Amino acid sequence: MQDERERLIRVFSDLVQPLGRSLPSSIEVVLHDLEKLPNSIVAVHGDVTGRRVGDPATDLLLQKVAAGDFEHAVGYSTRLPDGRCLRSTTMILRDSTGTPVAALCLNSDVSVWQALGRLASDMGGLALPDPDAAPAAAPEVAAAPEEVFPRDVDELASHLIHQAIVEQNVPVDLMRKEHKIAVVRTLKDRGMFMLRDAVEMIATSLGVTRFTIYNYLNELEDEQTPAPTEAAPKRKRASR
Template identity: 45%
Template structure:
Protein backbone atom coordinates (compact mmCIF):
# COMPACT_ATOMS: atom_id res chain seq x y z
CA UNK A 1 0.00 0.00 0.00
CA UNK A 2 1.38 3.42 -0.94
CA UNK A 3 1.75 6.20 1.61
CA UNK A 4 -0.98 8.27 -0.09
CA UNK A 5 -3.36 5.32 -0.09
CA UNK A 6 -2.58 4.49 3.55
CA UNK A 7 -3.24 8.08 4.61
CA UNK A 8 -6.56 8.23 2.77
CA UNK A 9 -7.61 4.90 4.28
CA UNK A 10 -6.78 6.11 7.80
CA UNK A 11 -8.96 9.19 7.41
CA UNK A 12 -11.85 7.47 5.63
CA UNK A 13 -12.10 4.58 8.10
CA UNK A 14 -11.97 6.89 11.11
CA UNK A 15 -14.94 8.95 9.93
CA UNK A 16 -17.00 6.14 8.41
CA UNK A 17 -19.37 6.08 11.38
CA UNK A 18 -20.46 9.65 10.58
CA UNK A 19 -21.12 9.14 6.86
CA UNK A 20 -24.00 11.15 5.48
CA UNK A 21 -27.44 9.59 4.91
CA UNK A 22 -30.78 11.10 3.80
CA UNK A 23 -31.97 10.84 7.38
CA UNK A 24 -28.94 12.66 8.79
CA UNK A 25 -29.12 15.32 6.06
CA UNK A 26 -32.73 16.06 7.00
CA UNK A 27 -31.86 16.22 10.69
CA UNK A 28 -28.96 18.63 10.14
CA UNK A 29 -31.03 20.84 7.84
CA UNK A 30 -33.77 21.06 10.47
CA UNK A 31 -31.32 22.03 13.22
CA UNK A 32 -29.64 24.58 10.93
CA UNK A 33 -32.94 26.43 10.73
CA UNK A 34 -32.89 27.21 14.46
CA UNK A 35 -29.24 28.35 14.69
CA UNK A 36 -30.00 32.02 13.98
CA UNK A 37 -33.15 32.41 16.14
CA UNK A 38 -31.51 30.51 18.99
CA UNK A 39 -28.36 32.63 18.66
CA UNK A 40 -30.46 35.81 18.82
CA UNK A 41 -31.69 34.79 22.29
CA UNK A 42 -28.18 34.50 23.74
CA UNK A 43 -26.55 37.41 25.57
CA UNK A 44 -23.71 39.00 23.59
CA UNK A 45 -20.90 38.38 22.99
CA UNK A 46 -21.83 34.83 22.08
CA UNK A 47 -22.01 32.47 19.14
CA UNK A 48 -23.76 29.27 18.18
CA UNK A 49 -22.21 26.85 15.70
CA UNK A 50 -23.52 23.73 13.98
CA UNK A 51 -21.05 21.02 12.94
CA UNK A 52 -21.90 18.33 10.38
CA UNK A 53 -19.88 15.33 11.60
CA UNK A 54 -19.79 13.78 8.13
CA UNK A 55 -17.77 16.79 6.95
CA UNK A 56 -15.01 16.58 9.57
CA UNK A 57 -12.60 18.23 9.88
CA UNK A 58 -14.17 21.15 7.90
CA UNK A 59 -17.44 20.61 9.70
CA UNK A 60 -19.00 24.05 10.37
CA UNK A 61 -22.19 24.34 8.31
CA UNK A 62 -24.03 27.12 10.16
CA UNK A 63 -23.01 29.88 12.57
CA UNK A 64 -24.55 32.90 14.28
CA UNK A 65 -22.57 35.42 16.31
CA UNK A 66 -18.86 36.07 16.48
CA UNK A 67 -16.66 35.07 19.39
CA UNK A 68 -13.98 32.82 17.96
CA UNK A 69 -13.86 34.45 14.51
CA UNK A 70 -14.81 31.33 12.57
CA UNK A 71 -17.17 30.93 9.64
CA UNK A 72 -18.95 28.28 7.58
CA UNK A 73 -16.44 25.81 6.15
CA UNK A 74 -13.95 26.21 9.00
CA UNK A 75 -12.83 23.19 11.03
CA UNK A 76 -13.89 21.72 14.34
CA UNK A 77 -11.94 22.30 17.52
CA UNK A 78 -9.31 19.81 18.58
CA UNK A 79 -11.66 18.72 21.39
CA UNK A 80 -14.54 17.84 19.06
CA UNK A 81 -12.18 16.10 16.64
CA UNK A 82 -10.70 14.00 19.45
CA UNK A 83 -14.10 12.95 20.80
CA UNK A 84 -15.43 12.14 17.32
CA UNK A 85 -12.35 10.08 16.53
CA UNK A 86 -12.78 8.07 19.72
CA UNK A 87 -16.51 7.58 19.14
CA UNK A 88 -17.19 9.14 22.55
CA UNK A 89 -19.54 11.94 21.58
CA UNK A 90 -21.92 13.10 24.28
CA UNK A 91 -23.44 16.30 25.60
CA UNK A 92 -21.01 18.51 27.50
CA UNK A 93 -22.69 21.49 29.16
CA UNK A 94 -21.21 24.55 30.87
CA UNK A 95 -17.48 23.87 30.58
CA UNK A 96 -14.99 26.70 30.43
CA UNK A 97 -11.95 27.28 28.28
CA UNK A 98 -9.49 30.11 27.69
CA UNK A 99 -8.71 31.60 24.29
CA UNK A 100 -5.17 32.51 23.31
CA UNK A 101 -5.95 36.21 23.93
CA UNK A 102 -7.03 35.49 27.52
CA UNK A 103 -10.80 35.64 27.08
CA UNK A 104 -12.74 33.02 29.04
CA UNK A 105 -15.64 31.21 27.40
CA UNK A 106 -18.43 29.19 28.89
CA UNK A 107 -19.30 26.58 26.31
CA UNK A 108 -21.75 23.78 25.73
CA UNK A 109 -21.74 21.03 23.11
CA UNK A 110 -24.98 19.22 22.34
CA UNK A 111 -24.83 16.12 20.14
CA UNK A 112 -27.63 15.82 17.58
CA UNK A 113 -28.67 12.27 16.68
CA UNK A 114 -30.78 10.84 13.89
CA UNK A 115 -33.87 8.70 14.35
CA UNK A 116 -31.84 5.55 15.09
CA UNK A 117 -29.66 7.29 17.65
CA UNK A 118 -26.46 7.81 15.65
CA UNK A 119 -24.63 11.12 16.17
CA UNK A 120 -24.79 13.30 13.05
CA UNK A 121 -24.08 16.82 14.26
CA UNK A 122 -22.82 18.91 17.16
CA UNK A 123 -24.48 22.16 18.22
CA UNK A 124 -21.92 24.28 20.07
CA UNK A 125 -22.56 27.43 22.12
CA UNK A 126 -19.77 29.76 23.19
CA UNK A 127 -20.41 32.73 25.49
CA UNK A 128 -17.62 35.16 26.35
CA UNK A 129 -17.90 35.62 30.14
CA UNK A 130 -14.69 37.62 30.60
CA UNK A 131 -16.53 40.84 31.52
CA UNK A 132 -18.71 39.00 34.03
CA UNK A 133 -15.64 37.50 35.69
CA UNK A 134 -14.26 41.01 36.16
CA UNK A 135 -17.58 42.07 37.71
CA UNK A 136 -17.38 39.03 40.00
CA UNK A 137 -13.90 40.05 41.18
CA UNK A 138 -14.99 43.65 41.75
CA UNK A 139 -18.04 42.55 43.75
CA UNK A 140 -15.89 40.25 45.89
CA UNK A 141 -13.41 43.06 46.56
CA UNK A 142 -16.20 45.46 47.57
CA UNK A 143 -17.87 43.06 50.01
CA UNK A 144 -14.80 42.23 52.15
CA UNK A 145 -14.24 44.53 55.12
CA UNK A 146 -11.12 46.68 55.29
CA UNK A 147 -9.27 48.13 58.31
CA UNK A 148 -10.04 47.72 62.01
CA UNK A 149 -8.52 45.37 64.58
CA UNK A 150 -9.82 42.31 62.80
CA UNK A 151 -8.58 43.42 59.39
CA UNK A 152 -6.21 40.48 58.94
CA UNK A 153 -8.98 38.04 59.76
CA UNK A 154 -11.70 39.52 57.53
CA UNK A 155 -9.74 40.82 54.59
CA UNK A 156 -9.69 37.37 53.03
CA UNK A 157 -12.75 35.56 51.72
CA UNK A 158 -14.34 32.92 53.98
CA UNK A 159 -12.99 29.40 53.70
CA UNK A 160 -16.13 28.22 51.93
CA UNK A 161 -15.81 31.03 49.35
CA UNK A 162 -12.12 30.33 48.84
CA UNK A 163 -12.85 26.65 48.36
CA UNK A 164 -15.56 27.40 45.81
CA UNK A 165 -13.25 29.81 43.99
CA UNK A 166 -10.48 27.21 43.86
CA UNK A 167 -12.93 24.66 42.51
CA UNK A 168 -14.07 27.10 39.84
CA UNK A 169 -10.50 27.92 38.85
CA UNK A 170 -9.67 24.22 38.63
CA UNK A 171 -12.68 23.71 36.37
CA UNK A 172 -11.64 26.65 34.18
CA UNK A 173 -8.23 25.13 33.70
CA UNK A 174 -9.59 21.76 32.63
CA UNK A 175 -9.73 22.57 28.94
CA UNK A 176 -7.56 25.63 28.38
CA UNK A 177 -5.94 23.88 25.42
CA UNK A 178 -9.11 23.71 23.34
CA UNK A 179 -8.40 25.41 20.03
CA UNK A 180 -10.77 27.31 17.75
CA UNK A 181 -8.88 27.24 14.44
CA UNK A 182 -9.88 29.10 11.31
CA UNK A 183 -8.28 26.56 8.97
CA UNK A 184 -7.39 22.88 8.92
CA UNK A 185 -3.71 23.78 8.62
CA UNK A 186 -3.95 25.84 11.79
CA UNK A 187 -5.75 23.02 13.60
CA UNK A 188 -3.14 20.49 12.47
CA UNK A 189 -0.13 22.62 13.37
CA UNK A 190 -1.39 23.62 16.82
CA UNK A 191 -2.24 20.01 17.71
CA UNK A 192 1.25 18.90 16.67
CA UNK A 193 2.96 21.69 18.57
CA UNK A 194 0.86 21.02 21.69
CA UNK A 195 1.85 17.34 21.56
CA UNK A 196 5.53 18.17 21.17
CA UNK A 197 5.43 20.69 24.01
CA UNK A 198 3.67 18.20 26.28
CA UNK A 199 6.69 15.88 25.95
CA UNK A 200 8.95 18.49 27.56
CA UNK A 201 11.69 17.73 25.04
CA UNK A 202 13.19 19.52 22.09
CA UNK A 203 12.67 17.54 18.88
CA UNK A 204 16.44 17.39 18.33
CA UNK A 205 16.84 15.66 21.70
CA UNK A 206 14.12 13.07 21.10
CA UNK A 207 14.82 9.41 20.62
CA UNK A 208 12.60 7.09 18.64
CA UNK A 209 10.46 6.15 21.64
CA UNK A 210 9.64 9.79 22.30
CA UNK A 211 8.54 10.34 18.71
CA UNK A 212 6.42 7.21 18.70
CA UNK A 213 4.70 8.39 21.89
CA UNK A 214 3.91 11.71 20.22
CA UNK A 215 2.47 9.91 17.21
CA UNK A 216 0.35 7.78 19.54
CA UNK A 217 -0.91 10.88 21.35
CA UNK A 218 -1.82 12.54 18.05
CA UNK A 219 -3.53 9.38 16.88
CA UNK A 220 -5.62 9.31 20.06
CA UNK A 221 -6.61 12.93 19.44
CA UNK A 222 -7.82 12.14 15.93
CA UNK A 223 -5.16 14.10 14.06
CA UNK A 224 -4.67 11.42 11.42
CA UNK A 225 -8.27 11.85 10.31
CA UNK A 226 -7.02 15.03 8.63
CA UNK A 227 -5.64 14.83 5.13
CA UNK A 228 -1.89 15.49 4.87
CA UNK A 229 -1.48 15.18 8.66
CA UNK A 230 1.18 12.48 8.24
CA UNK A 231 3.31 14.81 6.13
CA UNK A 232 3.03 17.63 8.66
CA UNK A 233 3.88 15.35 11.58
CA UNK A 234 6.89 13.96 9.75
CA UNK A 235 8.13 17.47 9.05
CA UNK A 236 7.71 18.54 12.66
CA UNK A 237 9.50 15.44 14.00
CA UNK A 238 12.22 15.48 11.37
CA UNK A 239 11.47 12.03 9.94
CA UNK A 240 10.04 10.72 6.68
CA UNK A 241 6.38 10.02 6.01
CA UNK A 242 7.18 6.32 5.75
CA UNK A 243 8.70 6.47 9.24
CA UNK A 244 5.42 7.86 10.60
CA UNK A 245 3.54 4.98 8.95
CA UNK A 246 6.02 2.56 10.53
CA UNK A 247 5.34 4.17 13.91
CA UNK A 248 1.59 3.77 13.38
CA UNK A 249 2.10 0.10 12.49
CA UNK A 250 4.16 -0.44 15.65
CA UNK A 251 1.45 1.21 17.74
CA UNK A 252 -1.23 -0.99 16.15
CA UNK A 253 0.82 -4.14 16.81
CA UNK A 254 1.73 -3.25 20.41
CA UNK A 255 -0.86 -0.73 21.69
CA UNK A 256 -0.09 -1.34 25.34
CA UNK A 257 3.55 -0.44 24.95
CA UNK A 258 2.79 3.18 24.08
CA UNK A 259 -0.30 3.79 26.23
Protein backbone atom coordinates in the same frame (compact mmCIF):
# COMPACT_ATOMS: atom_id res chain seq x y z
CA MET B 1 -30.23 7.01 5.50
CA GLN B 2 -28.16 9.65 3.71
CA ASP B 3 -31.34 11.50 2.72
CA GLU B 4 -32.44 11.63 6.35
CA ARG B 5 -29.02 12.81 7.39
CA GLU B 6 -28.94 15.67 4.90
CA ARG B 7 -32.47 16.66 5.88
CA LEU B 8 -31.50 16.76 9.55
CA ILE B 9 -28.46 18.93 8.82
CA ARG B 10 -30.70 21.40 6.97
CA VAL B 11 -33.20 21.46 9.84
CA PHE B 12 -30.49 21.92 12.46
CA SER B 13 -28.84 24.64 10.38
CA ASP B 14 -32.13 26.54 10.08
CA LEU B 15 -32.41 26.56 13.89
CA VAL B 16 -29.04 28.22 14.51
CA GLN B 17 -29.99 31.80 13.59
CA PRO B 18 -33.30 32.02 15.53
CA LEU B 19 -31.71 30.27 18.49
CA GLY B 20 -28.79 32.69 18.43
CA ARG B 21 -31.07 35.73 18.21
CA SER B 22 -33.05 34.53 21.22
CA LEU B 23 -29.91 34.33 23.36
CA PRO B 24 -27.70 37.13 24.72
CA SER B 25 -25.10 38.49 22.30
CA SER B 26 -22.37 37.04 24.50
CA ILE B 27 -23.41 33.52 23.43
CA GLU B 28 -22.24 32.02 20.15
CA VAL B 29 -24.13 29.14 18.50
CA VAL B 30 -22.16 26.83 16.18
CA LEU B 31 -23.32 23.75 14.26
CA HIS B 32 -20.80 21.12 13.12
CA ASP B 33 -21.54 18.50 10.47
CA LEU B 34 -19.55 15.54 11.79
CA GLU B 35 -19.29 14.03 8.31
CA LYS B 36 -17.38 17.10 7.11
CA LEU B 37 -14.62 17.03 9.71
CA PRO B 38 -12.27 18.76 10.01
CA ASN B 39 -13.89 21.72 8.17
CA SER B 40 -17.17 20.97 9.88
CA ILE B 41 -18.84 24.32 10.68
CA VAL B 42 -22.01 24.58 8.57
CA ALA B 43 -23.86 27.30 10.51
CA VAL B 44 -22.87 29.92 13.08
CA HIS B 45 -24.48 32.84 14.90
CA GLY B 46 -22.38 35.25 16.95
CA ASP B 47 -18.71 36.12 16.96
CA VAL B 48 -17.41 35.08 20.37
CA THR B 49 -14.66 33.01 18.73
CA GLY B 50 -14.63 34.81 15.37
CA ARG B 51 -15.28 31.68 13.30
CA ARG B 52 -17.32 31.35 10.13
CA VAL B 53 -18.96 28.65 8.00
CA GLY B 54 -16.30 26.35 6.57
CA ASP B 55 -13.90 26.79 9.49
CA PRO B 56 -12.63 23.65 11.24
CA ALA B 57 -13.63 22.03 14.50
CA THR B 58 -11.81 22.78 17.73
CA ASP B 59 -9.09 20.50 19.02
CA LEU B 60 -11.39 19.29 21.81
CA LEU B 61 -14.23 18.35 19.45
CA LEU B 62 -11.81 16.57 17.13
CA GLN B 63 -10.43 14.59 20.07
CA LYS B 64 -13.95 13.77 21.25
CA VAL B 65 -14.90 12.33 17.85
CA ALA B 66 -11.61 10.44 17.51
CA ALA B 67 -12.24 8.79 20.87
CA GLY B 68 -15.78 7.82 19.89
CA ASP B 69 -17.08 9.95 22.76
CA PHE B 70 -20.52 11.06 21.61
CA GLU B 71 -21.93 12.07 24.98
CA HIS B 72 -23.15 15.60 25.61
CA ALA B 73 -20.69 17.90 27.40
CA VAL B 74 -22.56 20.55 29.37
CA GLY B 75 -21.22 23.70 31.00
CA TYR B 76 -17.48 23.03 30.75
CA SER B 77 -15.03 25.90 31.12
CA THR B 78 -12.40 26.83 28.58
CA ARG B 79 -10.23 29.80 27.77
CA LEU B 80 -9.52 31.69 24.56
CA PRO B 81 -5.93 32.59 23.62
CA ASP B 82 -6.68 36.25 24.45
CA GLY B 83 -7.50 35.26 28.04
CA ARG B 84 -11.30 35.43 27.88
CA CYS B 85 -13.10 32.71 29.80
CA LEU B 86 -15.90 30.75 28.16
CA ARG B 87 -18.58 28.43 29.44
CA SER B 88 -19.33 25.95 26.68
CA THR B 89 -21.80 23.17 25.93
CA THR B 90 -21.57 20.57 23.17
CA MET B 91 -24.71 18.61 22.28
CA ILE B 92 -24.51 15.61 19.97
CA LEU B 93 -27.44 15.38 17.55
CA ARG B 94 -28.39 11.96 16.13
CA ASP B 95 -30.53 10.46 13.40
CA SER B 96 -33.35 7.95 13.86
CA THR B 97 -30.87 5.07 14.19
CA GLY B 98 -28.91 6.82 16.92
CA THR B 99 -25.96 7.63 14.68
CA PRO B 100 -24.30 10.98 15.55
CA VAL B 101 -24.67 13.43 12.66
CA ALA B 102 -23.94 16.87 14.13
CA ALA B 103 -22.66 18.77 17.15
CA LEU B 104 -24.46 21.89 18.35
CA CYS B 105 -22.12 24.04 20.43
CA LEU B 106 -22.89 27.04 22.63
CA ASN B 107 -19.96 29.24 23.67
CA SER B 108 -20.73 31.88 26.27
CA ASP B 109 -18.22 34.63 27.05
CA VAL B 110 -18.39 34.86 30.85
CA SER B 111 -15.39 37.17 31.32
CA VAL B 112 -17.68 40.21 31.80
CA TRP B 113 -19.65 38.43 34.52
CA GLN B 114 -16.44 37.37 36.23
CA ALA B 115 -15.24 40.99 36.21
CA LEU B 116 -18.56 42.15 37.69
CA GLY B 117 -18.29 39.47 40.35
CA ARG B 118 -14.83 40.66 41.34
CA LEU B 119 -16.06 44.27 41.43
CA ALA B 120 -19.00 43.33 43.64
CA SER B 121 -16.68 41.41 45.94
CA ASP B 122 -14.32 44.38 46.19
CA MET B 123 -17.16 46.79 46.93
CA GLY B 124 -18.52 44.45 49.58
CA GLY B 125 -15.38 44.83 51.70
CA LEU B 126 -15.14 48.60 52.11
CA ALA B 127 -13.70 48.45 55.64
CA LEU B 128 -10.05 49.54 55.82
CA PRO B 129 -7.74 46.54 56.13
CA ASP B 130 -5.64 45.99 59.23
CA PRO B 131 -2.06 46.92 58.19
CA ASP B 132 -0.64 44.42 60.70
CA ALA B 133 -2.75 41.52 59.45
CA ALA B 134 -1.12 38.96 57.19
CA PRO B 135 -2.55 38.93 53.68
CA ALA B 136 -5.05 36.18 53.04
CA ALA B 137 -3.90 33.48 50.69
CA ALA B 138 -5.64 33.53 47.34
CA PRO B 139 -7.83 30.47 46.78
CA GLU B 140 -6.45 27.97 44.32
CA VAL B 141 -8.52 27.83 41.16
CA ALA B 142 -7.96 25.15 38.56
CA ALA B 143 -7.00 26.67 35.24
CA ALA B 144 -9.53 26.18 32.47
CA PRO B 145 -8.19 24.30 29.45
CA GLU B 146 -7.37 26.48 26.47
CA GLU B 147 -9.51 25.22 23.62
CA VAL B 148 -8.25 26.16 20.19
CA PHE B 149 -10.80 27.75 17.85
CA PRO B 150 -8.83 27.64 14.57
CA ARG B 151 -9.66 29.57 11.43
CA ASP B 152 -8.12 26.95 9.13
CA VAL B 153 -6.87 23.38 9.18
CA ASP B 154 -3.19 24.38 9.08
CA GLU B 155 -3.63 26.31 12.33
CA LEU B 156 -5.36 23.32 13.92
CA ALA B 157 -2.68 20.90 12.73
CA SER B 158 0.18 23.14 13.90
CA HIS B 159 -1.36 23.40 17.35
CA LEU B 160 -1.92 19.65 17.69
CA ILE B 161 1.62 18.80 16.59
CA HIS B 162 3.21 21.50 18.75
CA GLN B 163 1.31 20.38 21.87
CA ALA B 164 2.17 16.72 21.35
CA ILE B 165 5.87 17.52 20.94
CA VAL B 166 5.99 19.90 23.92
CA GLU B 167 4.42 17.26 26.17
CA GLN B 168 7.46 15.02 25.63
CA ASN B 169 9.75 17.62 27.25
CA VAL B 170 12.50 16.65 24.81
CA PRO B 171 13.70 18.73 21.82
CA VAL B 172 12.93 17.04 18.53
CA ASP B 173 16.62 16.74 17.59
CA LEU B 174 17.24 14.82 20.84
CA MET B 175 14.19 12.57 20.62
CA ARG B 176 14.65 8.82 20.49
CA LYS B 177 12.28 6.47 18.75
CA GLU B 178 10.12 6.00 21.85
CA HIS B 179 9.57 9.76 22.12
CA LYS B 180 8.49 10.02 18.50
CA ILE B 181 6.15 7.05 18.82
CA ALA B 182 4.65 8.73 21.88
CA VAL B 183 4.05 11.88 19.82
CA VAL B 184 2.32 9.85 17.11
CA ARG B 185 0.22 8.04 19.73
CA THR B 186 -0.91 11.36 21.22
CA LEU B 187 -1.76 12.77 17.80
CA LYS B 188 -3.69 9.64 16.88
CA ASP B 189 -5.73 9.88 20.09
CA ARG B 190 -6.47 13.55 19.40
CA GLY B 191 -7.75 13.01 15.88
CA MET B 192 -4.79 14.43 13.97
CA PHE B 193 -4.99 11.68 11.36
CA MET B 194 -8.47 12.86 10.39
CA LEU B 195 -6.76 15.84 8.74
CA ARG B 196 -5.52 15.82 5.17
CA ASP B 197 -1.74 15.46 4.76
CA ALA B 198 -1.41 14.63 8.46
CA VAL B 199 1.33 12.05 7.88
CA GLU B 200 3.46 14.45 5.87
CA MET B 201 3.08 17.27 8.41
CA ILE B 202 3.98 15.02 11.33
CA ALA B 203 6.95 13.53 9.48
CA THR B 204 8.32 16.98 8.69
CA SER B 205 7.92 18.13 12.30
CA LEU B 206 9.67 15.03 13.69
CA GLY B 207 12.41 14.98 11.05
CA VAL B 208 11.54 11.52 9.75
CA THR B 209 10.06 10.12 6.55
CA ARG B 210 6.37 9.52 6.00
CA PHE B 211 7.13 5.78 5.82
CA THR B 212 8.55 5.99 9.34
CA ILE B 213 5.26 7.49 10.54
CA TYR B 214 3.37 4.61 8.91
CA ASN B 215 5.70 2.17 10.69
CA TYR B 216 4.98 3.89 14.00
CA LEU B 217 1.24 3.60 13.33
CA ASN B 218 1.65 -0.10 12.59
CA GLU B 219 3.51 -0.58 15.86
CA LEU B 220 0.77 1.24 17.76
CA GLU B 221 -1.82 -0.96 16.03
CA ASP B 222 0.11 -4.06 17.08
CA GLU B 223 0.12 -2.81 20.69
CA GLN B 224 -3.68 -2.67 20.66
CA THR B 225 -4.16 -6.08 19.03
CA PRO B 226 -4.54 -8.73 21.74
CA ALA B 227 -2.23 -11.70 21.38
CA PRO B 228 -4.01 -14.95 20.51
CA THR B 229 -4.45 -17.25 23.47
CA GLU B 230 -2.99 -20.70 23.10
CA ALA B 231 -5.32 -23.58 23.73
CA ALA B 232 -4.32 -25.71 26.68
CA PRO B 233 -2.98 -29.13 25.60
CA LYS B 234 -5.46 -31.94 26.06
CA ARG B 235 -4.63 -34.42 28.75
CA LYS B 236 -4.35 -38.00 27.75
CA ARG B 237 -6.88 -40.20 29.43
CA ALA B 238 -5.23 -42.71 31.65
CA SER B 239 -5.68 -46.28 30.47
CA ARG B 240 -7.49 -48.55 32.82
